[in-house]
Amino acid sequence: MEADVVSESRAARRPERWPRRIVVVGASAAGLAAAETLRRDGFDGALTLIGDEPGVPYDRPPLSKQILRGDWQPDRIALRTPEALDALGLDLRLGVRATGLDLAERTVALSGGGSVAYDGLVIATGVRPRRLPGDTGALTGVHVLRTLHDATALRERLAAGRRLVVVGAGFLGAEAAAVARGLGAQVTLVEPAPVPLAHAVGEEIGRVLARAHQDHGVALRAGSAVAGLVTDAGRAVGVRLGDASVLPADDILVAIGSRPNTEWLEGSGLTLGDGLVCDRFSAAAPGVYGAGDVARWYNPLFGTTMRIEHRTNAAEQGMAAVRNLLRPDAPLPYAPVPYFWSDQYDMKVQAYGHLRGHEELAVVEGSLVERRFLAAYRTGDRLAGVLGIGMPPRAIRPWRAAVAAGAGWRQAVETAERAAERPVDA
Missing domain, CATH: 3.50.50.60 (FAD/NAD(P)-binding domain)
Structure with missing residues (x-):
């Protein structure tokens, strides 16, 4: 009875114009986030998730840290249990590669022969090492x-x-x-x-x-x-x-470095250029969206195209892409403040923003020599990002809001300098 109520609730929320068959190619962080968001937002149609690795989707950042050190066993990095995947009601195709795309027929060709049809498509095929x-x-x-x-x-x-x-x-x-x-x-x-x-x-x-x-x-x-x-x-x-x-x-x-996995899209009619080229809504073509490491999209917050190979972006773009896929008449630009982190020895490196191509760097707190500091980055006349080493998250998070708000460079740096001069008990 409870399952019937949930099914009826989803059906009540489903606009008639929603696609009936959605295919997600790529079963890592971006693809899984896309699939889960579709179900969470009420999509109850056929949902196929294709992944070229045979096992359940897993998290990649620990590979170069906890897994390589031997601190964690491989089962600890699974993104979801088999039971959680089953609950999504997926046509789960693991150990299967997408080998071609026919936009006119709306089909994805698969390794081993055969194809799968779609009304909506999310491409999240990631990258491979150079x-x-x-x-x-x-x-x-x-x-x-x-x-x-x-x-x-x-x-x-x-x-x-x-x-x-x-x-x-x-x-x-x-x-x-x-x-x-x-x-x-x-x-x-x-x-x-x-x-x-x-x-x-x-x-x-x-x-x-x-x-x-x-x-x-x-x-x-x-x-x-x-x-x-x-x-x-x-x-x-x-x-x-x-x-x-x-x-x-x-x-x-x-x-x-890496290469985007786009070879299977050659000749499809989609635009390729160091990734799958998408617009500000993560759309590559009508009904076709990109997400994660493979997607090169226009980020209106920074006024430039970017392709980001970071875990947080993969999940966030997977969610944003399918919400625009379901609502193409009222899409929302995908304009995140990128975030990445790195663990090296006893150093925790964290950064917000778009640091590449910056024109100036200013250490606004701490000391480079002590490897405990915050550094702000300028592009043009605005704050482009911030990087911290050895700093608590609470010291870095406010800078994310400043980057998102398009804060001016001088204002951001002067505010930081005043805060640094303020007595501890102020």
Whole structure:
């Protein structure tokens, strides 16, 4: 009886113009958030969720932290239990890849043959790791870090005294390097840029993060390009740099960024360009929406297109996309303040806003030397974002509201300076 009442309640809320068949391609954070939001908002039609990994959807941020350290067992990162997934009433297709899209016929082709029809489509196929040139992926000892299998395979290789070379000092490579050092491995971090992460957080902050790794015993080779790998009987045993020097290695982690999973959309008529190109409503075409790491959309809050590979954005955009899919006549722009975090050694890095392309950085609280500070970022005449290391969340959250409100740069910095001068008991 209770189930009948719930079904009738959903039907009463369902506008006649809602689609009857919705397909979500991608079963990670964005796709699962989309599916759950559809059910929560009253959609009771056919709902298909397609994921290329065979197991239940899981959370990816712990892969380079708790899973790699061995602190958590793999079952702890499941996003939902099998029972919770069953309750959504999904046509769940796990271990299945989307291989093509026919916009005219409104069908998604699937690996192994066959297809699934839709009236509404959400594309949340995420990204995959970039690899070094050549067939390096076939070599034993060369790793990437994107899936649970990737993380557990690398974890089995990490131990005291083992030599790990991490190629790429972005957040993923830096987190893995920190974990490996904590496990006693000898770690070398290779980065082609003179200052790691300078393009994302600025040179001053990049130097702070670089020094932290060096203080923990990581050998940092910044400004060094990788010329190739040294192999022996099908196994990678070293990394050759552009200056012809060789870094011996028991294992090599390649963390040089990612590629959006859009190949299956080629020839579909959708616009592709470093991701699935969407408008400010996350729409890629009538009835077709993008969400998560694969989506490049126009964020009106910052007046620019962006593609964000962060967990919080994936879930938020999954929710926003399907709400616009259900209500195309009254869509809401997806205009978030991006948020990301990173754990490295004893440092908690948190940031709000769009930091890339900033024109000025100002430390408004704390000290870079002590690795406990807040740094504000300016683009044009407005506050673009804030980054904190070693600061409590309550010190950072108010800045999110300022970024969302489009606060002027001078006003934001002066307000922060006055707050810093205020007595503690004021």
